[in-house]
Amino acid sequence: MGGGYVTRGAIDELVRHALSKMSHQHFVANQMCHDCLVALGESPAAIHIVGAPDLDLLTDIPAVTPHEFLPRYGIDPDRPFCLVTIHPEPRHPNLIHAIDQCFTALSEVPCQLLITAPAPDPGAEYILQRIDQLCAQREDCHYHPSLGYSNYIQTMRLAHAMIGNTSSGIIEASFLGIPTIDIGDRQSGRLRGQHIIHCEWDARNIIHAIRKLDDPAFRHHICTPQTIYGDGHAAEKIYAILKQLPATIPINKTFTPVK
Secondary structure, eight states, X not given: OOXXXXXXXXXXXXXXXXXXXXXXXXXESSHHHXXXXXXXXXXXXXXXXXXXXXXXXXXXXXXXXXXXXXXXXXXXXXXXXXXXXXXXXXXXXXXXXXXXXXXXXHTTOSSEEXXXXXXXXXXXXXXXXXXXXHHHHOTTEEEXXXXXXXHHHHHHHHOSEEEESOGGGTTHHHHHTOOEEEESSTTTTSOOOTTEXXXXXXXXXXXXXXXXXXXXXXXXXXXXXXXXXXXXXXXXXXXXXXXXXXXXXXXXXXXXXXX
16 A cells, blocks of 8 residues: 655655565555556556545544644644644755755744654754754744644644645645645655645745745635545545455566556
């Protein structure tokens, strides 16, 4: 599951494709992922488009009201806030400068900020230092390393927007219709919905993107949730396909050239 994704700025790019070559059946999120696996020489007959399993839990997570939920994280429910997750981009040629540019922009965001922890890739320690500095600089900036999946989704639903470079801003946010500023190349290669504003690691570029969040024309286009990563029923489709597969699958595989 999850093969065919392209994330050019992340280390897991190589591992994902290697695992796909060792797999015999593939359950992928969309046509773009399907085509990537075909390009890797996988048989189209073994590739099934079912959507991203990430979305299946979203419909089961109950909605909450801002006033009962947000104060536990220090967020004023009567003011807008942005959900922020900044991961390192290990392949960036000047990562420290890039992170500095990002946090310079975050210091000027007019909304409250709720920040979660970066992935433990090279550069994470410096991001944590900058988070500490930003929280000391802004009383309306709050850091919570992990919200837990359910609370994270509930927070997404209530956020004015997401800022950062996490996959949830690409996948889950498209399904929920949450405006997202995607920074840098960590998620480069993923299919992007209309809810995305992409920008580079440049403070002025990021600030311009933040201002665009309130553009009525932009928000009008994202008001309807998108299904580019599925409809939230991937598990049902996977189960139905697995029931139809033979009990024994040959271990040997044949490379299938692209026609």
